[in-house]
Amino acid sequence: MNPFGKALGRRRPWQCCLALLLVCAMYQAQADEPVGTLGVVGSDTMAGLMLRWGEQLSERHPGIRLQLQASGSASAPTALAAGTTRLGPMSRAMSESERHAFQDRHGYPVQEVEVARDALAVIVHRHHALESLRLDEIDAIFSTTRRCGGGEAILRWEQLGVAGRAGRIELNGRNPASGSFGLFRQQALCGGSYSPRLNEHPGSAAVVAAVTESREAIGYVGLNHLTPGVKALAIEDGEGRRHVPAAEPVRQGEYPLGRALFLYVNLPPGEALSGPERALLDLILSPQGQRTVSEMGFVALSEEHLAAQRELLGLDPTWP
Known part of the structure; x- marks a missing residue:
């Protein structure tokens, strides 16, 4: 007779509970993992940068894909106003007429996020x-x-x-x-x-x-x-x-x-970013994302400016 049989038998319920907790934790982690496709329309100047950020995003979150249509900065306000995208990179600031067109369509202003300098x-x-x-x-x-x-x-x-x-x-x-x-x-x-x-x-x-x-x-x-x-x-x-x-x-x-490079976001007041959108902006406005800015030949934001942009979006100040 196994002298440890009783001890092992007594531990089996705890082992089952532990296994169950691990399974639940695994499923919860999967449920919390952002999943989706991000459609992005706008600047061709920023195309390479957006694609590289998209690759890094998929490495962090395999369930997210970024689809880019780089038709030029002028295409971003049109697509944002029409509701065909929620994310529009631009190598210039939106004009007043473009901002008004967006607000007339949606009833609230477009969210401007500076992501790099050029x-x-x-x-x-x-x-x-x-x-x-x-x-x-x-x-x-x-x-x-x-x-x-x-x-x-x-x-x-x-x-x-x-x-x-x-x-x-x-x-x-x-x-x-x-x-x-x-x-x-x-x-x-x-x-x-x-x-x-x-x-x-x-x-x-x-x-x-x-x-x-x-x-x-x-x-x-x-x-x-x-x-x-x-x-x-x-x-x-x-x-x-x-x-x-x-x-x-x-x-x-x-x-x-000099100029700023922007990512414009269709974000209704009081509404949180979607999981994939939050993950993308969390990456862009992080040390890794800003290193990519420099590697791609643009100019990274200062730490102070980076922190201000994160605060604007309600992102965790602890950078990933």
Whole structure:
């Protein structure tokens, strides 16, 4: 006879209870795990960043998938107002008319969340002699209105006194569906009108390709699209100081063409984020999510700004 039989027999009910508790805990954990598909419509500038966040989200929560339609920032307000998405990334702030359209449709304002910083860099061919431009010169190159204080239109490289450069300047930029198109018009053209000579491209990669292939070309793209084939120009302020398009000047607000990147959320007042939405924003506004921002060529938020965005959404201040 097993001398331990009685002891083992006495423990079996406890073992059963323990097993039952473990099973219940397992099912509860599965029930608490967010599951669903997040449809996201908006910025193509942020497409790579959103996709990487989506991959990381699925690694954390295998039951969540992110589906992205990167048609340009202008598509986000339309989709949010129509109710075809609850999440819209934009490389510019929503306009007043876009905000009004959303509120007229839903009866409450759209929720704006800043998720990263970026900047527009003015680019030329990598072997170009030009190193910097003033804002009024950029305006005189790209616009017909010259609202930033420039004199005559700058149509040829010799007007800038660039050694060894002569010829007509080839203008490259984004199309009107892009947030970069509108932002550059506001910041670099002082709200003026683009020159009809502007070659409008559907994506930033096409702008970079055009400038890489021609020494007469100039264009503008976000920092994350810079390649060895192009040179990003410094921008001179009114006192002659040069500001380079780099992370710290952008974060500190010193670079003139800096911008915030946003994720707009359709979140009714008093309503909590869905499980998948909360998981996504918890990731984005975390050290891991902000490291991804830097790795993708954008500028991460400061810790103070990050904490403020988390508080805005009611997220746990203890970052994952």
